[in-house]
Amino acid sequence: MKHTKAWIGGGAAAVAAAGAIATMGAASAGHDSEQPITGDALARASAAALDHTGGGTVTGTELGDEEGYYEVEVTLDDGTQVDVHLDKDFAVLSDESDGAGDTEEGGD
DSSP, X not given: OHHHHHHHHHHXXXXXXXXXXXXXXXXXXXXXXXXXXXXXXXXXXXXXXXXXXXXXEEEEEEESOTTSSEEEEEEOTTSXXXXXXXXXXXXXXXXXXXXTTOOTTOOO
């Protein structure tokens, strides 16, 4: 009887672990992961975005954005945030301004 209980307990633990892994995988599959730009591509994308905006500071990047291959967030001196969308060759496709002093949290 002791062997049966151990086997059932071990089997239940394995099923619970498999369920947790499956749930994590399903959650990951349905969630857009924001992957930053790295390496040489980061330098090239940043330079293209800063050239387009006429200066500022790169405050965020994303690879595989829905509006382009790269997205570079630039914060201008007046606080305006501009998302610059680039293609694979670092050519500007579009930009989107969040307005002076605005933040994602709503700001003061």
